[in-house]
Amino acid sequence: MAEGIYLDNNATTMVSPEIVEEMLPFFSEQFGNPSSLHQFGDKVGRALKKARQQVQTLLGAEHDSEIIFTSCGTESDSTAILSALRAQPERKEIITTVVEHPAVLTLCQHLEKDGYKVHYLTVDKRGRLDMQRYKDLLSDRVAVVSVVWANNETGTLFPVEEMAVWAHEAGIMFHTDAVQAVGKVPINLKESAIDMLSLSGHKLHAPKGVGVLYLRRGARFRPLLRGGHQERGRRAGTENSASIVALGKAAEMALESMTFENTFVKAMRDRLESGILAAVSHCFVTGDPTNRLPNTCNIAFEFIEGEAILLLLNKLGIAASSGSACTSGSLEPSHVMRAMDIPYTAAHGSIRFSLSRYNTMEEIERVITAVPPIVAQLRKLSPYWGENGPVEEPEKAFAPTYA
Amino acid sequence: MWDYSEKVKEHFFSPRNAGAVEGANAVGDVGSLSCGDALRLTLRVDPQNETILDAGFQTFGCGSAIASSSALTEIIKGMTLDAALKVTNQDIADYLDGLPPEKMHCSVMGREALQAAVANYRGEEWKDDHEEGELICKCFAIDAVMIEETVRANGLRTVEDVTNYTKAGGGCAACHEGIEDILVKVLAEQGEVFDPTTPSVTAQPKKLNTLQRIRRIEEILDSIRPNLQRDHGDVELVDVDGKNIYVNMVGACSGCQMAATTLGGIQQALVEGLNEFVRVLPAEQLKSCAEG
Numbered sequence: 086m087a088e089g090i091y092l093d094n095n096a097t098t099m100v101s102p103e104i105v106e107e108m109l110p111f112f113s114e115q116f117g118n119p120s121s122l123h124q125f126g127d128k129v130g131r132a133l134k135k136a137r138q139q140v141q142t143l144l145g146a147e148h149d150s151e152i153i154f155t156s157c158g159t160e161s162d163s164t165a166i167l168s169a170l171r172a173q174p175e176r177k178e179i180i181t182t183v184v185e186h187p188a189v190l191t192l193c194q195h196l197e198k199d200g201y202k203v204h205y206l207t208v209d210k211r212g213r214l215d216m217q218r219y220k221d222l223l224s225d226r227v228a229v230v231s232v233v234w235a236n237n238e239t240g241t242l243f244p245v246e247e248m249a250v251w252a253h254e255a256g257i258m259f260h261t262d263a264v265q266a267v268g269k270v271p272i273n274l275k276e277s278a279i280d281m282l283s284l285s286g287h288k289l290h291a292p293k294g295v296g297v298l299y300l301r302r303g304a305r306f307r308p309l310l311r312g313g314h315q316e317r318g319r320r321a322g323t324e325n326s327a328s329i330v331a332l333g334k335a336a337e338m339a340l341e342s343m344t345f346e347n348t349f350v351k352a353m354r355d356r357l358e359s360g361i362l363a364a365v366s367h368c369f370v371t372g373d374p375t376n377r378l379p380n381t382c383n384i385a386f387e388f389i390e391g392e393a394i395l396l397l398l399n400k401l402g403i404a405a406s407s408g409s410a411c412t413s414g415s416l417e418p419s420h421v422m423r424a425m426d427i428p429y430t431a432a433h434g435s436i437r438f439s440l441s442r443y444n445t446m447e448e449i450e451r452v453i454t455a456v457p458p459i460v461a462q463l464r465k466l467s468p469y470w471g472e473n474g475p476v477e478e479p480e481k482a483f484a485p486t487y488a
Numbered sequence: 489m490w491d492y493s494e495k496v497k498e499h500f501f502s503p504r505n506a507g508a509v510e511g512a513n514a515v516g517d518v519g520s521l522s523c524g525d526a527l528r529l530t531l532r533v534d535p536q537n538e539t540i541l542d543a544g545f546q547t548f549g550c551g552s553a554i555a556s557s558s559a560l561t562e563i564i565k566g567m568t569l570d571a572a573l574k575v576t577n578q579d580i581a582d583y584l585d586g587l588p589p590e591k592m593h594c595s596v597m598g599r600e601a602l603q604a605a606v607a608n609y610r611g612e613e614w615k616d617d618h619e620e621g622e623l624i625c626k627c628f629a630i631d632a633v634m635i636e637e638t639v640r641a642n643g644l645r646t647v648e649d650v651t652n653y654t655k656a657g658g659g660c661a662a663c664h665e666g667i668e669d670i671l672v673k674v675l676a677e678q679g680e681v682f683d684p685t686t687p688s689v690t691a692q693p694k695k696l697n698t699l700q701r702i703r704r705i706e707e708i709l710d711s712i713r714p715n716l717q718r719d720h721g722d723v724e725l726v727d728v729d730g731k732n733i734y735v736n737m738v739g740a741c742s743g744c745q746m747a748a749t750t751l752g753g754i755q756q757a758l759v760e761g762l763n764e765f766v767r768v769l770p771a772e773q774l775k776s777c778a779e780g
Binding site for chain 1: 500503524
């Protein structure tokens with residue numbers, strides 16, 4: 086592992102050395118086009134078949150032909166949603182949530198301009214959905230429900246398997262963006278009502294530039310990219326064979342590591358969280374701590390701003406991410422924090438630590454030691470902070486003229 | 489990670505004048521909606537001659553907000569209030585060797601805090617006169633509110649109009665969809681429909697011929713030259729090939745580790761000065777192209 090402590094695995098992960106090794110021959114001797122009949126292509130074709138089965142096993146899919154390789158999670162999301170709309174032109178409504186990843190959210194906002202009606206399910210302060218509201222929205226005008234399995238910022242899990250059953254009973258297609266969940270949450274698609282599922286290689290120690298769309302056999306489908314017969318004509322374009330082989334290996338390793346992720350990685354996350362909460366005042370965990378990914382912890386530090394925290398952490402070689410507006414270049418603090426009604430002064434100071442199986446408890450202890458002085462240093466600069474704590478009624482004591 | 493200058497980083501990691509000034513007699517509290525940043529500036533002003541004896545800041549904000557606050561206090565200490573009021577946000581950005589376009593509002597916040605503090609000292613009420621919106625054009629740092637207001641005030645109809653009035657969209661052109669969206673919205677308010685084939689209401693900006701363009705490039709380079717010469721370096725123009733401008737870094741600039749950053753700065757100045765997107769490349773690349 087590179088120098089420094091990497092706790093930003095929900096952004097992307099290190100490619101495992103075993104996976105790099107597995108994919109290297111496909112840049113050199115195994116260069117053939119898997120569609121070719123000759124021996125050069127045939128070997129690559131067989132390697133893709135194996136990768137497809139490895140992904141199938143991880144997802145618990147019934148058939149390997151239900152696995153479509155794509156270029157990334159975003160492509161899988163776009164393909165799924167647009168396919169459902171094109172296959173059912175008479176249905177003009179979509180149900181999704183306010184806390185989706187931009188891959189789904191931005192697409193849905195764009196579709197509104199094209200005349201589609203999008204229902205955005207809201208969340209409570211813990212980031213949980215109102216299931217009654219969801220059930221009330223199900224109708225034969227809805228083409229597709231798209232709900233994220235695990236939130237990338239807080240790790241909060243949504244009951245997508247249950248939601249898929251209800252969608253099915255109402256005759257509506259169900260898609261889930263499972264980019265963060267795959268490899269950390271046991272998935273058994275043959276026992277579920279989920280029609281489509283997106284995953285991304287680089288979130289599970291495969292390289293960037295490869296993803297998967299799971300498409301249940303029989304689910305109506307319209308390709309996003311038409312052209313050659315690759316992926317049974319459902320995703321044209323010559324296969325990214327090296328990365329697909331890598332993703333296959335990554336799927337195999339993720340399945341082997343599932344228990345480790347849910348015990349050791351979870352223990353490291355819990356230690357990090359309790360260590361920081363014990364040492365720093367005026368901070369809290371966002372999302373639903375009782376129902377979330379084992380590797381993710383999102384802490385809001387009140388009265389200071391996230392980018393400043395990240396810059397000081399980075400100086401010590403510690404990598405994390407923030408929901409502050411400044412780190413994204415957008416106007417607002419993270420839409421996920423806003424959706425949970427986290428006050429501005431805390432939302433801007435939210436920091437996400439996301440672990441992987443390559444972290445160690447020793448690293449976690451170093452981070453626990455590093456965080457409190459950084460928070461104290463920035464609070465000393467903050468107009469909301471007094472000598473030893475927040476000024477009395479901080480929001481009243483400092484109420485700037487906003488421009 | 490943001491492209492922060494060394495000076496920004498330095499002022500962030502070791503801010504000057506942090507904390508409230510003892511015995512302050514002027515306070516300015518302002519915030520910027522677009523980042524959720526907020527700043528309290530406290531000043532101790534000599535009532536005899538209105539000189540700023542001491543300045544301190546307390547900032548809730550990102551790296552560049554803290555650095556801008558620190559820079560502001562350094563700039564204004566020792567100035568009279570009237571002189572301090574002439575400090576622009578660009579002065580603050582320049583003091584820090586520039587800020588990324590998304591972060592320019594941090595310097596605006598600094599200037600506003602100063603205005604608010606002076607108003608507070610003089611017993612006046614300070615009102616903010618500008619509003620910030622979503623950043624649309626990243627090449628020239630133009631936000632949505634600015635574009636909307638300009639479109640409304642001048643009856644603009646095309647992306648080209650917007651570029652001619654605000655510069656927005658005049659660089660890399662990636663924001664043209666965003667500008668069209670604003671046009672669609674504003675025209676719809678007036679009961680009209682955006683039509684991309686409408687002739688531009690603004691006169692075409694006179695296109696420079698090759699000679700004029702090269703002269704303009706040299707003028708811009710001349711304006712940067714004093715900065716480079718201060719560090720015992722210099723730049724010379726070697727060739728212009730369409731969007732590619734080839735230069736030689738000479739003197740101390742030649743082989744300097746910061747050469748790439750300097751080239752970036754020169755490129756920014758040329759993009760703004762020429763009002764078009766250009767690439768500044770070291771002249772060695774010209775040779776390798778010729779050989780290749």
